[in-house]
Amino acid sequence: MDELLLIPGPTPVPAPVREAGARPMTNHRSEAFARVLRNVLDGVAVLYGTRQAVLPYACSGTGVLEAAVVNTLSPGDEILALSCGAFGNRFARIAQAYGAEVTRVEVEWGQGIPPERLEAELRQKPYRAVLLTHNETSTGVQNDLQALAQARGDHPALLLVDAVSSLGAVPVEMDSLGLDVVVTASQKALGCPPGVGFLSASPRAWEAYQKARMPRYYWDMGLLAEALRAPLAQTPFTPAVSVFFSLEESLRLLQQEGLSAVYERHRRLSQATRAGVEALGLRPVADPRWASWTVTAVWAPEGVSVGALVGRLRAEHGVVVAGGQGKLEGRVFRIGHLGYVYPEDVLRCLEALGAVLADLGVRVDPRAGVEAAARVFGARAVTA
Amino acid sequence: MDELLLIPGPTPVPAPVREAGARPMTNHRSEAFARVLRNVLDGVAVLYGTRQAVLPYACSGTGVLEAAVVNTLSPGDEILALSCGAFGNRFARIAQAYGAEVTRVEVEWGQGIPPERLEAELRQKPYRAVLLTHNETSTGVQNDLQALAQARGDHPALLLVDAVSSLGAVPVEMDSLGLDVVVTASQKALGCPPGVGFLSASPRAWEAYQKARMPRYYWDMGLLAEALRAPLAQTPFTPAVSVFFSLEESLRLLQQEGLSAVYERHRRLSQATRAGVEALGLRPVADPRWASWTVTAVWAPEGVSVGALVGRLRAEHGVVVAGGQGKLEGRVFRIGHLGYVYPEDVLRCLEALGAVLADLGVRVDPRAGVEAAARVFGARAVTA
Numbered sequence: 001m002d003e004l005l006l007i008p009g010p011t012p013v014p015a016p017v018r019e020a021g022a023r024p025m026t027n028h029r030s031e032a033f034a035r036v037l038r039n040v041l042d043g044v045a046v047l048y049g050t051r052q053a054v055l056p057y058a059c060s061g062t063g064v065l066e067a068a069v070v071n072t073l074s075p076g077d078e079i080l081a082l083s084c085g086a087f088g089n090r091f092a093r094i095a096q097a098y099g100a101e102v103t104r105v106e107v108e109w110g111q112g113i114p115p116e117r118l119e120a121e122l123r124q125k126p127y128r129a130v131l132l133t134h135n136e137t138s139t140g141v142q143n144d145l146q147a148l149a150q151a152r153g154d155h156p157a158l159l160l161v162d163a164v165s166s167l168g169a170v171p172v173e174m175d176s177l178g179l180d181v182v183v184t185a186s187q188k189a190l191g192c193p194p195g196v197g198f199l200s201a202s203p204r205a206w207e208a209y210q211k212a213r214m215p216r217y218y219w220d221m222g223l224l225a226e227a228l229r230a231p232l233a234q235t236p237f238t239p240a241v242s243v244f245f246s247l248e249e250s251l252r253l254l255q256q257e258g259l260s261a262v263y264e265r266h267r268r269l270s271q272a273t274r275a276g277v278e279a280l281g282l283r284p285v286a287d288p289r290w291a292s293w294t295v296t297a298v299w300a301p302e303g304v305s306v307g308a309l310v311g312r313l314r315a316e317h318g319v320v321v322a323g324g325q326g327k328l329e330g331r332v333f334r335i336g337h338l339g340y341v342y343p344e345d346v347l348r349c350l351e352a353l354g355a356v357l358a359d360l361g362v363r364v365d366p367r368a369g370v371e372a373a374a375r376v377f378g379a380r381a382v383t384a
Numbered sequence: 385m386d387e388l389l390l391i392p393g394p395t396p397v398p399a400p401v402r403e404a405g406a407r408p409m410t411n412h413r414s415e416a417f418a419r420v421l422r423n424v425l426d427g428v429a430v431l432y433g434t435r436q437a438v439l440p441y442a443c444s445g446t447g448v449l450e451a452a453v454v455n456t457l458s459p460g461d462e463i464l465a466l467s468c469g470a471f472g473n474r475f476a477r478i479a480q481a482y483g484a485e486v487t488r489v490e491v492e493w494g495q496g497i498p499p500e501r502l503e504a505e506l507r508q509k510p511y512r513a514v515l516l517t518h519n520e521t522s523t524g525v526q527n528d529l530q531a532l533a534q535a536r537g538d539h540p541a542l543l544l545v546d547a548v549s550s551l552g553a554v555p556v557e558m559d560s561l562g563l564d565v566v567v568t569a570s571q572k573a574l575g576c577p578p579g580v581g582f583l584s585a586s587p588r589a590w591e592a593y594q595k596a597r598m599p600r601y602y603w604d605m606g607l608l609a610e611a612l613r614a615p616l617a618q619t620p621f622t623p624a625v626s627v628f629f630s631l632e633e634s635l636r637l638l639q640q641e642g643l644s645a646v647y648e649r650h651r652r653l654s655q656a657t658r659a660g661v662e663a664l665g666l667r668p669v670a671d672p673r674w675a676s677w678t679v680t681a682v683w684a685p686e687g688v689s690v691g692a693l694v695g696r697l698r699a700e701h702g703v704v705v706a707g708g709q710g711k712l713e714g715r716v717f718r719i720g721h722l723g724y725v726y727p728e729d730v731l732r733c734l735e736a737l738g739a740v741l742a743d744l745g746v747r748v749d750p751r752a753g754v755e756a757a758a759r760v761f762g763a764r765a766v767t768a
Contacts, residue, residue, distance in 0.1 A: 005409055010625055013409040021626060022406035025389055025397040025577060027704050058444040058579055059602070062621040066602045097601040185622075193409060193626035195442055195579040215599065217481040218443070218450045237446040238569075240624065241394055242405060242577035320411050 075099030395723030459483030
């Protein structure tokens with residue numbers, strides 16, 4: 001049985017992207033690899049909506065969260081951490097680990113950050129930075145980046161944005177929103193193996209970098225930018241070469257589909273997934289105002305073990321979804337619908353979910369989910 | 385023309401290892417991936433010669449150098465950095481970046497660290513740790529790990545060892561030598577794509593970890609060890625999944641060859657390479673006492689540009705060697721002979737080198753190098 005990977009990252013990697021990653025190893029300090037680097041960084045910059053340099057690290061998403069913090073801040077800095085889930089908490093913990101004075105604004109899990117909350121909080125203290133999770137993977141909440149950026153207004157606090165599970169699936173528009181640092185990673189919307197994290201910094205963030213005193217070496221964005229600007233563009237430390245080969249191919253595929261089509265696909269996958277699980281009598285964790293385009297977290301029905309549900313979806317239907325994280329562990333399951341995920345994948349998932357729920361004794365029409373989702377996708381998808 | 389990659393990392397990745405890396409993406413928190421993790425970490429532990437846990441990070445070699453420092457030390461700690469080249473200097477700079485008080489012992493590039501030098505230095509100050517580069521990739525110097533470990537003796541300083549370009553090609557024997565932290569990476573002797581770094585720590589290093597106050601989050605070895613010990617073994621942050629697939633296959637190949645055969649192959653490759661370049665009238669950078677088994681750095685002959693030499697080797701013969709690093713840039717070239725490199729590769733390299741030197745007007749018998757190397761390999765290799 002073909003495994004259908006629907007966790008919120010790593011996401012499915014299409015065969016041509018995997019095959020590109022299997023090309024013979026090459027010298028990472030060569031004209032040929034400099035071209036790969038350039039293609040990838042230029043392509044990712046388009047997804048960022050930035051004219052600033054995009055800097056690649058060999059790391060996972062958490063690595064670039066750390067890079068965002070240590071490149072712009074100093075121990076003792078007053079930081080505002082906006083948290084609506086496990087990843088918001090992680091961002092805050094990283095800043096604390098490096099000695100920042102962190103004030104956490106937490107909202108109920110399932111809710112997003114109300115922009116007025118940010119506005120009010122910024123009036124309280126001369127914060128140096130705001131930590132924001134664009135898309136909170138643990139709850140399936142997608143914050144309103146534009147409204148939050150506006151709420152920051154002309155306050156001097158830097159806006160550091162975790163866009164790990166959004167960028168490439170949801171518009172980010174770093175420059176026009178005035179975001180100061182935006183980070184993401186290869187294994188989410190970009191549909192590549194994990195191993196490369198990206199960071200881009202605004203001119204204001206580069207100014208902050210000059211004064212930032214948190215210790216750094218591996219994450220030093222100045223070293224990276226300098227090496228990339230050299231006559232032979234390169235990274236200061238060995239990059240994850242095979243992931244770059246994959247990224248180059250994946251960006252080609254995304255450009256082929258067209259960025260607005262990619263965004264629209266994710267928006268519809270999200271709508272269909274929510275419609276489907278609701279038709280099966282289940283309740284998404286996220287308030288519909290903040291429903292994520294890339295992941296839907298769903299409360300397990302009364303009396304049904306998340307472990308059994310997730311295990312049977314995988315064992316009997318080959319559908320791999322994720323359990324809960326942090327305080328939602330054992331209470332929710334999560335369907336990732338980002339990267340190379342298509343309507344037929346969501347339909348297969350909902351069909352399997354209906355069948356497993358019925359098998360587990362939940363009183364439900366097992367076809368209700370797939371039918372509701374198909375209606376969202378429209379006639380084309382149903383007959384596909 | 386087939387490209388022959390003979391830089392000191394990334395090293396050639398054999399087709400089955402690349403193909404393993406191209407397997408469909410999978411859930412990194414699953415029984416199936418836990419088995420991959422376990423196989424890889426157990427296999428690498430054998431190469432380490434340790435019964436301690438081997439911890440994997442998504443990063444390159446420099447990342448695990450940083451991990452070695454921040455997990456065991458505190459700002460203000462007196463550290464002794466033994467440096468015989470660019471990577472020794474890097475290790476020292478990382479410790480400085482995190483606020484250690486670093487005393488550098490530097491030897492002439494091309495020399496190794498004399499054990500008596502370490503012994504004498506340890507009598508000067510109550511050092512908390514010694515930073516040591518086992519194999520200095522910039523000069524092709526391989527330090528005598530056993531003698532240096534003995535020179536440390538019962539001094540309480542931790543011995544932190546950069547084994548990035550040695551482990552898997554040269555015996556390390558972490559436990560029996562009493563090394564405290566040993567780090568390495570996937571793209572050197574392990575013959576995999578870059579993206580995974582490894583760290584293992586002695587019980588003494590784990591004690592130091594409890595008191596170490598350098599800030600850390602991504603590199604926190606306690607988080608890693610805890611997640612790996614969980615009922616479902618995993619990493620706290622997303623691992624470089626495709627590199628793990630490759631590592632599993634590569635370790636299988638290395639086990640098939642047999643560890644002592646692997647070491648012996650590297651020792652002979654090194655001898656043959658040195659004999660070959662010397663027969664071509666060239667001088668290796670490393671004093672023969674410290675000739676590295678994995679990389680040979682060679683002074684460019686008078687009047688020959690390293691750029692031209694390296695460029696023509698690649699363009700005309702498909703042989704990719706590296707230029708110099710740090711203060712040796714433009715003065716030396718480096719032949720990597722680690723990982724999946726065999727006698728025929730070294731012979732092809734020396735044949736090409738002889739031809740290019742002759743073309744560049746150097747008075748030399750262009751076959752002298754390949755013939756000298758063949759004599760080292762013995763009749764079997766010559767007729768192969």
